[in-house]
Every structure is written in C-alpha cells, then in structure tokens.
Amino acid sequence: MLVAAVVPTFMGIALLDYFAFERAKNQAQTVSKAVLKRADDVLTQLWEVSRTLGDMGNSPPCAAFARAEMGKLVLQSPLLRAIAVLDGSRVACSSLGHSMDKVDIGQPDFVSVRGVKVWSDVVLPAAPNLHYSALADGGYAIFLNRGDFLGAAELLAPHMTLGLAYPGTAAQFLGSGNVDPAWMEGLEDRVPVTEERAGAVVALTPSSKFSFFAMATLPKHAYLHDMALTRWIVGVTGALAGLLVFTVIFWQSRRALDLRTQLQRAIHNRDFYLAYQPIVDLRSGAWVGAEALLRWRRPLGAEAIGPDIFIPAAERFGLSGDLATMVFDLARQDIPVIAAQAPDFYVSLNLAPSELCSGKGRALTQRLLEVTGRDPKLLFIELTERGLLEQNAKERIEELRALGVRIAIDDFGTGYSSLAYLASFSLDYLKLDKLFTQGIADKGPRRTVAIQIVELARSLDLDVIAEGVETTEQAMAVSTHGVAKAQGWLYGRAVPLDELLRRLPEGLRPPPRAPQAIAQEVPAS
Ligand code: C2E
Ligand code: CA
Ligand code: CA
Numbered sequence: 341m342l343v344a345a346v347v348p349t350f351m352g353i354a355l356l357d358y359f360a361f362e363r364a365k366n367q368a369q370t371v372s373k374a375v376l377k378r379a380d381d382v383l384t385q386l387w388e389v390s391r392t393l394g395d396m397g398n399s400p401p402c403a404a405f406a407r408a409e410m411g412k413l414v415l416q417s418p419l420l421r422a423i424a425v426l427d428g429s430r431v432a433c434s435s436l437g438h439s440m441d442k443v444d445i446g447q448p449d450f451v452s453v454r455g456v457k458v459w460s461d462v463v464l465p466a467a468p469n470l471h472y473s474a475l476a477d478g479g480y481a482i483f484l485n486r487g488d489f490l491g492a493a494e495l496l497a498p499h500m501t502l503g504l505a506y507p508g509t510a511a512q513f514l515g516s517g518n519v520d521p522a523w524m525e526g527l528e529d530r531v532p533v534t535e536e537r538a539g540a541v542v543a544l545t546p547s548s549k550f551s552f553f554a555m556a557t558l559p560k561h562a563y564l565h566d567m568a569l570t571r572w573i574v575g576v577t578g579a580l581a582g583l584l585v586f587t588v589i590f591w592q593s594r595r596a597l598d599l600r601t602q603l604q605r606a607i608h609n610r611d612f613y614l615a616y617q618p619i620v621d622l623r624s625g626a627w628v629g630a631e632a633l634l635r636w637r638r639p640l641g642a643e644a645i646g647p648d649i650f651i652p653a654a655e656r657f658g659l660s661g662d663l664a665t666m667v668f669d670l671a672r673q674d675i676p677v678i679a680a681q682a683p684d685f686y687v688s689l690n691l692a693p694s695e696l697c698s699g700k701g702r703a704l705t706q707r708l709l710e711v712t713g714r715d716p717k718l719l720f721i722e723l724t725e726r727g728l729l730e731q732n733a734k735e736r737i738e739e740l741r742a743l744g745v746r747i748a749i750d751d752f753g754t755g756y757s758s759l760a761y762l763a764s765f766s767l768d769y770l771k772l773d774k775l776f777t778q779g780i781a782d783k784g785p786r787r788t789v790a791i792q793i794v795e796l797a798r799s800l801d802l803d804v805i806a807e808g809v810e811t812t813e814q815a816m817a818v819s820t821h822g823v824a825k826a827q828g829w830l831y832g833r834a835v836p837l838d839e840l841l842r843r844l845p846e847g848l849r850p851p852p853r854a855p856q857a858i859a860q861e862v863p864a865s
Contacts, residue, residue, distance in 0.1 A: 346579070348582035350827035351746065356570060362630075364558045368542065368557060370541070371502055372506065372545045375503065379504055385419055385482060393409065393864055410434065418854060429444050430444050432523075436466065445481075457475065459473065461533070477854070483818040486794070490515050501555070502556040504554060504717065505553045507530075510525055532545050532546060540557045541557065542556075585858055606636060607662045612635065612636055613837070614670045614671065616631070616840040617633060625850040626848055630840060631687075667689060668705070675719075678837075682848055688721075688722055691723055691727070696730065705740060720745065720746045722749075747767045748805065777807055777818060778808055778814055780814065805825040807827050809830055
C-alpha cells in the first residue's frame with residue numbers, strides 16, 4: 341500500500357521537477373540571448389563612436405567639429421544619451437555643450453580584459469535625478485540610460501543572475517546578482533551552454549563579435565519555489581491515484597482469489613464437463629461401465645482445480661445443489677450418445693450427501709431416467725459413507741432404489757461407519773477405496789481390513805468394485821479375494837466423452853485372456 345502511494349507521488353514530483361528544470365533552462369536561455377543582444381548593440385555603438393571620432397585626423401579630440409560629430413552620433417542612435425572624451429576619469433568635452441566639462445565620473449566599476457571600462461551608475465550634475473551607465477574605450481565614453489545596458493533584463497527575471505562573463509585566467513563578470521565561479525567554467529571553448537551547474541540552471545551564450553558571453557542563471561530553489569504549490573498538488577493527487585489503483589488491483593485480485601465467486605460464475609457459464617473413467621470386469625477384462633467425474637474447464641492460464649477441491653468448496657458455499665444439477669444435465673446429454681454406441685454400458689454418477697438428504701438427488705435421477713429413457717439398472721448412483729450417516733439416509737436410499745437405479749457406496753472404510761452399520765442399508769455395490777485396494781497387495785494392517793471389507797460385502801450380497809488399481813499385483817490381489825470389478829489408472833484415467841467413445845469399441849471387446857494378462861496392460865495417461 342505504501343509503495344502504491346509513494347511511487348506515483350515521487351514519479352509525479354520527479355516529472356514536475358523535470359518540467360520545472362526544462363522551463364528554467366528555457367527562461368535562462370531566452371534572457372541570456374536578450375542580454376547578449378543588448379550588450380552587442382551597446383558595445384558596437386561604443387566601437388563605432390571611438391572609430392568614427394578616432395578617424396578624424398590629427399585635429400584635437402575636443403575641436404568644435406568633433407563635438408558636433410558627437411552630437412550627430414547621439415542624435416542618430418536610439419541608445420546613446422551622450423558621448424564624451426575622457427581625460428583619465430574626467431570629462432574633457434562632450435556632446436552636451438560645456439555642461440559636463442571637467443566632471444569626474446570616478447573609477448570604473450569594471451574593466452574588461454580588452455580594456456573596456458564600465459561605470460554602472462553615473463549621476464551627472466546637469467541631471468542629478470537621472471542615473472546613467474557609461475562605457476569607455478580608447479578615451480571615448482558613451483552614456484546610456486542605466487536600464488538600457490543590462491538592467492532591463494533584470495526586471496524580466498528578478499531571481500536571476502545576469503550579465504556578461506569574460507573568459508580569461510580568472511573569468512570576470514559584469515552584471516547583477518551573486519556569481520559562483522563554477523558557472524563560468526569552460527568559457528574558452530566558446531560554445532553555448534544551458535545546463536545545471538552548482539545548484540543553478542546556467543545559460544551561457546557567446547557573442548559573435550566580442551569576447552564576452554551573456555550569462556543568465558536561475559538558482560534551483562528559485563525555479564522550484566515557483567512550483568511549490570503544484571508540487572503539493574501533484575504529490576497529493578499522485579498518492580491518491582496510487583491508492584486508487586492499488587485498491588482496484590487489490591479488489592480485483594481478491595475477486596480472482598474468491599473461489600466462491602469463481603465457482604458461481606463457472607456454474608452460471610456452465611464451464612464444466614464430465615470425464616469418464618472405465619470400470620472393468622476383472623474376469624473378462626471388458627469395460628462394463630464408467631464413472632462420470634466432474635471437471636472444471638478453467639479459463640486460459642488459470643490454475644487447474646480438481647473436484648477434490650471444488651466439490652467440498654461448493655458444499656461449504658451452499659453451491660452443491662447447483663453442481664448436482666449441472667452433473668445431471670451433462671449426463672442427460674452424454675448418456676444417449678454413449679448408449680447409442682454401447683447399449684449395455686452403465687454410467688455411474690456421484691451424489692453428495694446434501695443432495696441425497698434434500699431429495700434433490702432423487703428428483704434429478706428421476707428426470708434423467710425420464711428424459712433419456714435409459715434402463716434404470718444401467719445408471720449407478722455413488723453415495724459416500726458420510727451420506728449413510730445422515731438422518732434420513734435409509735429412506736432416501738430406498739426412494740432412489742425404487743427408481744430402479746443401482747446404489748454404490750463409495751470410499752467405504754475411510755469414514756466412521758462400522759461394517760455392521762452397512763448391513764442396515766439396501767445397497768448394490770461397494771466401492772473399495774484406493775487406500776484398501778492398494779493395501780490389499782501389501783502385508784500391513786490395511787490388507788486385513790481390506791479383506792474383511794471385501795468378505796463382508798460379499799456376505800451382504802454386495803458386488804465390490806476396487807478403485808485405484810494401478811498395478812498388476814493390485815489387480816491380481818483384489819481378483820484373488822473375489823472382487824469382480826475394478827477401476828484405476830491401470831485400465832485408464834478419466835477421459836472426456838469423445839475419447840471414451842473412441843476407445844469404447846476396443847474396451848467393450850477385449851481378446852479373451854486371464855486377469856493377469858489384463859493387468860499387464862500399459863496404463864493410459
Ligand atoms: P471418487 O468418487 O472416489 O473418484 C475417484 C477418484 O480417484 C477420482 O479423482 C479419480 O480420478 C481418482 N482415481 C481413479 N483411478 C485412480 C488410480 O488408479 N490412482 C489414483 N491415485 N487415483 C485414481 P477425481 O476425479 O479427482 O475425483 C475426486 C473426488 O471428487 C471423487 O472421488 C468424488 O468424491 C468427487 N467427485 C468427482 N466428480 C464428482 C461429481 O460429479 N459429484 C460429486 N458429488 N462428487 C464428485
Ligand atoms: Ca465416486
Ligand atoms: Ca471413491
């Protein structure tokens with residue numbers, strides 16, 4: 341449950357972080373390009389100013405026509421507010437008449453590797469309320485509105501560090517915000533970079549005209565901070581979605597595990613068939629009948645569930661009656677097909693104690709006989725020893741017998757009824773449980789009990805069918821003690837109807853031979 345809640349939550353947050361990171365990369369890249377464009381423009385202007393003014397021959401830089409040229413350049417530029425000729429840090433002359441002459445603009449805040457000087461905040465006496473930035477190269481200075489150099493981008497991205505990074509033995513930075521030297525590594529390679537470096541998204545865009553890079557960095561906490569609420573929402577919905585998925589899976593697997601639901605559905609869909617296991621006459625070796633054993637046709641990939649599991653389960657769930665109805669329905673379809681090929685072949689059906697007691701067994705048997713028109717003595721009903729212990733068992737068995745069917749007592753000796761108790765019932769056959777069939781060939785105590793059961797059965801005029809005959813020794817041992825019929829893997833396993841029909845002709849007419857010879861047959865799989 342914890343995993344179901346935690347995994348989608350973490351995946352959701354990780355995905356969100358990834359998108360936040362991608363967004364931050366985009367933002368840093370866009371800003372660094374904007375910074376680069378403005379810096380390129382400004383420095384191009386500075387370069388053009390110093391080239392134009394420097395190219396004016398040998399005349400003094402503050403000559404009247406040179407100042408007029410300065411005024412013209414300012415007028416033509418959307419960026420420039422003034423141009424000045426510097427003498428050290430003092431203005432020698434400017435495009436603004438004499439208003440700036442002799443003004444000391446102080447030491448530059450930054451000097452680039454190529455000698456470009458930058459004053460980021462200059463206040464001129466003629467306009468004390470305005471702030472300018474100044475850049476100077478080769479004795480000429482240009483003045484711009486302070487925000488027109490790097491400052492505009494600052495407003496766009498208040499969390500960012502942005503400015504110009506100059507490569508060199510120790511990289512220089514001109515701009516705003518804190519700088520981690522790790523952000524400016526590898527500038528010599530002059531390749532654009534947008535990646536995470538030292539806890540920030542760093543975008544570096546090299547200028548194609550100058551040696552600097554525009555740099556914009558966004559610290560991780562800043563871009564994740566924007567996502568804080570979304571992270572919460574994603575976290576909580578992720579956990580809820582995970583729990584929901586978990587609940588659905590859990591509920592479905594519970595459903596899959598619920599044998600009762602599966603049985604109910606299988607009964608409703610009639611996912612069952614009868615398999616027939618031959619019963620042989622030990623004297624002739626011929627097949628005389630078959631026991632119908634219920635099989636569950638399971639969905640593809642589902643584990644097989646045998647009748648030893650689902651029949652007791654159906655009884656617990658109160659579905660035993662539905663299964664009995666199913667068995668008799670299936671028998672009603674199969675018996676006429678078998679009878680058409682083997683008119684004297686009997687079919688033996690198992691009846692659970694509850695159906696014996698409720699009278700349902702009798703009703704089903706009667707209907708089966710009516711619908712198929714089958715000779716009742718070719719229908720055997722197998723009742724377990726447990727069925728004999730039910731209160732009204734005697735009457736119910738009488739009722740069944742009155743229909744003309746044969747009654748076999750199944751698994752005798754595995755329950756608690758005494759041999760003497762058996763004498764009080766009117767029965768036709770006793771099926772010797774495989775425990776005793778297999779014990780009769782041994783030397784142990786089971787052999788003694790098995791022999792007693794067989795002898796008692798004979799004294800009660802009951803025919804014995806030995807179940808679970810797997811070896812020739814077992815076949816010979818039961819035969820020696822007067823058992824007339826046998827059933828077991830030595831003769832054949834329970835098979836679907838079509839296979840029974842295929843093997844019937846051979847089973848019905850075995851070549852004349854002794855029981856030993858019959859017993860030596862290779863068991864069918
Ligand atoms: P059962 O009536 O005693 O059926 C005999 C069981 O022994 C069958 O198991 C059969 O496959 C198995 N068997 C047959 N020959 C041999 C052998 O040589 N060696 C061994 N080791 N086993 C052998 P199956 O088919 O699994 O049936 C188990 C039990 O389920 C049946 O025991 C019976 O009690 C019950 N059952 C099966 N079909 C029905 C049915 O239609 N209605 C009712 N009420 N119970 C049924
Ligand atoms: Ca049986
Ligand atoms: Ca049995």
